[in-house]
Amino acid sequence: MPRIRFSKISKRFRDILAVRDFSLEIIEGEMLALLGPSGSGKTTLLRLLAGLERPDSGSIWIGDRLVTGPATFVPPQERKIGMIFQDLALWPHMTVRGHLDFVLKGNKFPREERKTRIADLLGTMDLADRAKAYPYELSGGQKQRVAIARALAINPEILLLDEPLASLDQDLQVRMTDEIVRLNKQLRITTLYVTHDREEAFRVADRVALIQSGTLERVVETSA
Amino acid sequence: MISSARTARWTLIIGVILFGVLVLAPVVWMFASSVSGDQGLSLQAYRQLLTSARQWGLLRNSLLMAGATSAAAIALGLPLAFLLIRTQLPLSRFFLPLLITPAVVPSYVFAMAWIHLLGKRGFITVYMERLVGLREPVLNLYGMPGTVLVLSLSYFPIVMLITCMALKAVDARHEEAGMLYVGWKRTLFGITLKQALPASLAGGVLVFVLSLANFGVPSLLGLHVYTVEIYSKFNAFYDVPGATASAFPLLMLCLLALLAYRLCLRRRSYVSLSTHARRAGLMALGAWRWIGFAVCCLIAVVAVILPVGILLRQAGGLSSYIKAFQSAGDEMANSLLTGALAATALTLLGFPVAYLVARSRSRASAAFDFLAFVPFAVPGTVLGLGLIRLWNRPGAFGLVYGSAAILILAYAARFFPISEKGLALGLERIDSRLEEAAAVSGVSWFTSVGKVVLPLLWPAAAAVWILTFVFCLGELSASVLVSPPGFTTLPVRLFTLMHYGMNQVVAALAIILVLFILVPLLLLSLVMLRRSGGRRAAY
Numbered sequence: 001m002p003r004i005r006f007s008k009i010s011k012r013f014r015d016i017l018a019v020r021d022f023s024l025e026i027i028e029g030e031m032l033a034l035l036g037p038s039g040s041g042k043t044t045l046l047r048l049l050a051g052l053e054r055p056d057s058g059s060i061w062i063g064d065r066l067v068t069g070p071a072t073f074v075p076p077q078e079r080k081i082g083m084i085f086q087d088l089a090l091w092p093h094m095t096v097r098g099h100l101d102f103v104l105k106g107n108k109f110p111r112e113e114r115k116t117r118i119a120d121l122l123g124t125m126d127l128a129d130r131a132k133a134y135p136y137e138l139s140g141g142q143k144q145r146v147a148i149a150r151a152l153a154i155n156p157e158i159l160l161l162d163e164p165l166a167s168l169d170q171d172l173q174v175r176m177t178d179e180i181v182r183l184n185k186q187l188r189i190t191t192l193y194v195t196h197d198r199e200e201a202f203r204v205a206d207r208v209a210l211i212q213s214g215t216l217e218r219v220v221e222t223s224a
Numbered sequence: 225m226i227s228s229a230r231t232a233r234w235t236l237i238i239g240v241i242l243f244g245v246l247v248l249a250p251v252v253w254m255f256a257s258s259v260s261g262d263q264g265l266s267l268q269a270y271r272q273l274l275t276s277a278r279q280w281g282l283l284r285n286s287l288l289m290a291g292a293t294s295a296a297a298i299a300l301g302l303p304l305a306f307l308l309i310r311t312q313l314p315l316s317r318f319f320l321p322l323l324i325t326p327a328v329v330p331s332y333v334f335a336m337a338w339i340h341l342l343g344k345r346g347f348i349t350v351y352m353e354r355l356v357g358l359r360e361p362v363l364n365l366y367g368m369p370g371t372v373l374v375l376s377l378s379y380f381p382i383v384m385l386i387t388c389m390a391l392k393a394v395d396a397r398h399e400e401a402g403m404l405y406v407g408w409k410r411t412l413f414g415i416t417l418k419q420a421l422p423a424s425l426a427g428g429v430l431v432f433v434l435s436l437a438n439f440g441v442p443s444l445l446g447l448h449v450y451t452v453e454i455y456s457k458f459n460a461f462y463d464v465p466g467a468t469a470s471a472f473p474l475l476m477l478c479l480l481a482l483l484a485y486r487l488c489l490r491r492r493s494y495v496s497l498s499t500h501a502r503r504a505g506l507m508a509l510g511a512w513r514w515i516g517f518a519v520c521c522l523i524a525v526v527a528v529i530l531p532v533g534i535l536l537r538q539a540g541g542l543s544s545y546i547k548a549f550q551s552a553g554d555e556m557a558n559s560l561l562t563g564a565l566a567a568t569a570l571t572l573l574g575f576p577v578a579y580l581v582a583r584s585r586s587r588a589s590a591a592f593d594f595l596a597f598v599p600f601a602v603p604g605t606v607l608g609l610g611l612i613r614l615w616n617r618p619g620a621f622g623l624v625y626g627s628a629a630i631l632i633l634a635y636a637a638r639f640f641p642i643s644e645k646g647l648a649l650g651l652e653r654i655d656s657r658l659e660e661a662a663a664v665s666g667v668s669w670f671t672s673v674g675k676v677v678l679p680l681l682w683p684a685a686a687a688v689w690i691l692t693f694v695f696c697l698g699e700l701s702a703s704v705l706v707s708p709p710g711f712t713t714l715p716v717r718l719f720t721l722m723h724y725g726m727n728q729v730v731a732a733l734a735i736i737l738v739l740f741i742l743v744p745l746l747l748l749s750l751v752m753l754r755r756s757g758g759r760r761a762a763y
Contacts, residue, residue: 052400077407089397093419102414106406154405 002063002157003028004049004190009058011044011214018044019055019214029188031181033201036211042194043086045211046160049192050083051076062158077106082151082189083160087167088143090135096122096146097131103153121149141172148179159183159191165200177204235576239592242573247599247637250610251475257613258468283473286449289371289442290435294428296376300523301383302424306417307516308384309391311507319520321749326527327381328741330698330715332440333734335374336722337531338365339444340538340731347534371447375435377527382434383427390423391416396505426488433481436474437603439701440715444722450474451701454605458705464613471606478601486594532738538731548732552717556736559697559714562628566635567693571685573636574643579673581644582651596644599637604701607637611706626708634702639692646691650684651677683755690748694741714740 004026011019018041026032034042047053049060051067051074059069067074091099100121104114122128125145135143144164151159161180165173181204184191195201201208202222210217307313308320326334341348342365352358363369394416402411439451450470457467509516539545549556581593599607611634615625624630654677662672678685700715707716714737721730 050404052403075407076404081404083401083404085397085401087397089395089401091398091401091415093415102410103405106410106414150401150405 002190004158004192005061006045006049007059007061009045009048009055009060011041011048011053011055017214019048022058022214022216024209024216024219026190026192027207029184029190030206031184031191031193031204033193033195033205033208034211035195035198035201035208038196040211041214042211043162044214046083046162046192046194049158050081050160051079080154080157081160082154082156082158084147084151084162084164086162086164088147090143090146090150092135095132095134096127096138096149099146099150100153103150107154117153121153125149140168141175144168144172144176148183152183156189159189161191161193163195164193165195165197180204235580239573239577239580243577243596243640246573246633247602247607247640250607250614250637251602253614254468254606254610255472258465258472279470279473282448282450282453282470285368285447286436286474286477289368289375289447289449290432292368292372293375293379293435294432296372297380297383297431298424298428300376300380301427302387302417302420304380304520304523305384305387305391305420305424307520309388310416311509311516312513313509313520314513314517319524322524322528323384323520324381325742326378327385328694328745329378329738330440330700330741331375331378331438332444332700332715332719333535333738334378334531335441335444336718336730336734337535338370338374340534341530342370347537366446368447370445371442374441374445375438376431378441379431379434380527382430383424386427386430387420387424390420394419422488426485429481429485429488433478433485433601436478436481437601437605437701439603439605439704440719443719451603451605454609455704458609458612464609467609468613471603471609474603475601475606478603479598482597482601486597532735535731535734535738538728539735540728540732544728544732545736547729548736551729552714552733555712555714555717556740558628558711560740562631562635562713563693563696566632566639566696567689569632569636570639570643570692571647571689574640574647574688575685577644578647578651579677582648583656593648597641599639600641602637604634604638604699604703605705607634608702608705611637611702625706628708628711630706630708631703631711631713634706635692635696635699638699638702639695642695643688643692646688647681647684650681650688653684654680683752687748687752690744694744697740698737 006022006024009019009022010017022041022045034045036042044053048055048068054073055068057070059072060067062079065074066072067079091102094102097118100118101114104117109117118131119128122131125148127142127145127149130138130142133142135146138146164180165176168176177200180191180193183189193201193205205222208220208222210220304323308316308323313319338346340346342363343349346365348362352362363373365373398415398419399411402408402415406414436449437451439455442449443452443455450473453470454467454474457463457470577592577596581589581596602610611630612625615621615630615633617625624633658676658680659672662676663669667675698715699713700719703713703716704719707713712720714733718730718733718737721733
């Protein structure tokens with residue numbers, strides 16, 4: 001799985017400089033946490049990598065491929081990135097199966113493969129009996145697993161997590177953390193994990209990048 | 225708190241009684257009396273419903289007209305809403321009020337204008353003949369195509385407005401999740417538009433009901449539908465049972481469609497309650513925005529500028545307007561007077577019901593919310609017929625029937641949903657804790673309503689008054705049946721004159737009616753804009 005490189009990225013929102021001259025390299029298959037207070041620009045970095053924002057200057061490489069640069073912009077859906085959004089952002093008008101089908105169809109998976117992939121994902125995420133349910137009919141943990149299944153559906157090379165534990169109760173937090181670590185280790189997906197919780201960052205990640213006012217303060221290896 | 229609950233219960237009872245007398249009584253009475261012949265119960269009047277070919281023709285025409293109109297209204301309203309709300313359309317602020325205009329100007333005025341444009345001696349017809357020697361009109365305005373054209377150009381803003389609200393509610397994060405996995409095209413169709421679609425369909429159903437109930441347009445353009453049949457049966461032959469028999473299927477169709485509308489909206493609400501929900505950004509469109517701009521311009525020209533322009537042209541100089549004032553001054557005064565009285569009555573009557581719907585969470589109030597909506601499904605001609613059958617009798621009833629009071633009753637019944645909904649929306653914005661604070665301080669319910677609620681509610685009440693006032697000013701389909709001898713309103717006068725042929729004075733009268741309607745609305749929106757602007761500045 002690829003290494004990721006941010007090079008001299010800057011992004012301004014009206015009068016706020018959210019990210020300034022930010023450079024960082026993320027190693028293949030590692031789990032890196034972006035740790036910083038709210039408003040420090042860590043979510044913006046995630047969105048820049050996903051292609052949901054364009055920087056004012058600087059470039060981003062995924063592996064050897066320039067995805068964001070002065071004259072280059074690869075659209076989000078061509079970056080092979082899965083993302084767990086804060087509050088999940090499940091589609092309220094789609095069933096669990098509908099979510100997966102919509103994503104797989106959008107990525108031109110043939111009919112038969114869609115069927116088997118959906119069955120696989122529902123099985124591993126323990127959602128087989130909830131395939132026809134809408135988000136409002138699901139429990140918190142089930143919603144979480146739908147979001148993960150949706151992120152994994154396209155066989156992503158990179159997984160982005162935006163405060164994935166923020167809206168969960170304690171019980172689910174532990175299970176979710178285990179799940180994320182398992183995915184990272186088993187599938188060797190390069191994972192970027194955004195959080196404002198110091199303890200959480202050091203518990204989960206291989207390395208922690210400390211972000212302050214849109215700049216990188218330092219990178220710390222964890223004992224994990 | 226017991227006394228407060230009791231007051232609330234009385235409000236409910238008074239509301240139900242007033243509502244029943246106003247709206248339901250005429251219609252219920254009409255059908256009750258239609259099945260009671262001289263020898264007891266009889267379904268004689270309804271026998272022909274199933275047997276005559278004429279009835280099947282009416283059904284076919286009515287359904288085809290309403291179905292085609294609502295399809296066209298969705299086809300126009302949905303893309304327009306998207307352009308206005310979600311794209312960087314040039315001048316979008318200026319398009320919104322312009323494109324709403326057709327919904328507030330009475331549709332029969334547009335029918336008149338289109339006769340001037342596409343009729344046998346119409347402006348476009350004559351011009352085309354001169355230009356390319358086209359002998360036939362560009363589009364045969366009379367009959368189905370013309371009626372559907374005029375109605376869909378009048379009603380598409382309803383779909384547009386409802387879709388605008390739904391599009392504003394789409395959560396930006398739902399779209400971003402789509403962008404990440406499937407790209408913008410599939411996101412646009414699979415997420416954004418899909419979430420707005422139930423609202424557009426609900427708007428389409430509303431248009432369906434409004435088209436079924438419309439009398440002026442099919443009557444002027446000679447399309448034989450239920451409303452026209454009811455009017456001609458009653459007016460030409462004074463055949464009340466026959467008219468009632470046609471009113472019955474029309475009312476049933478409208479009620480069914482209304483039920484479908486409620487189901488459409490109830491199924492699922494996609495409104496995001498999350499605290500992280502964000503308004504989605506505007507699409508840049510690039511060069512496409514000029515194509516969007518051209519589409520908006522084209523629709524604004526066809527739906528508003530062309531029809532109003534031809535009426536202005538037809539009316540000619542100032543002398544036509546002076547003549548119009550001279551010849552129809554009484555009717556104008558009548559319309560303004562009955563409209564003002566009815567708007568006042570509606571604002572007062574709407575309050576108890578709105579209060580109940582907004583403040584109590586009981587099942588009764590939910591049922592009432594639906595009931596208050598029912599008048600919307602009672603076409604003006606059906607209501608008019610019901611009012612005639614209920615009030616046209618000797619004694620005190622006859623006094624009401626023979627006076628302008630019957631018009632006020634008709635208006636109040638027709639536009640009750642507007643006043644109830646408007647006031648309920650206003651009340652929902654006033655925190656109920658303000659009243660609870662008053663109650664805790666030992667203030668009676670009436671004082672608390674008078675000193676706390678009403679001072680805060682007046683902007684909503686003023687808006688409701690103006691809205692109901694302009695709708696009353698344009699009301700034709702019930703007025704044309706119930707207006708008492710010697711007391712004619714402006715729309716009825718206009719309608720009668722149009723049948724005698726078009727001239728400058730008729731066009732001038734139409735322009736005057738449009739001004740009567742647009743000027744108060746313009747003032748209202750200016751005041752509301754200033755208020756919201758001032759409030760924003762204060763924060």
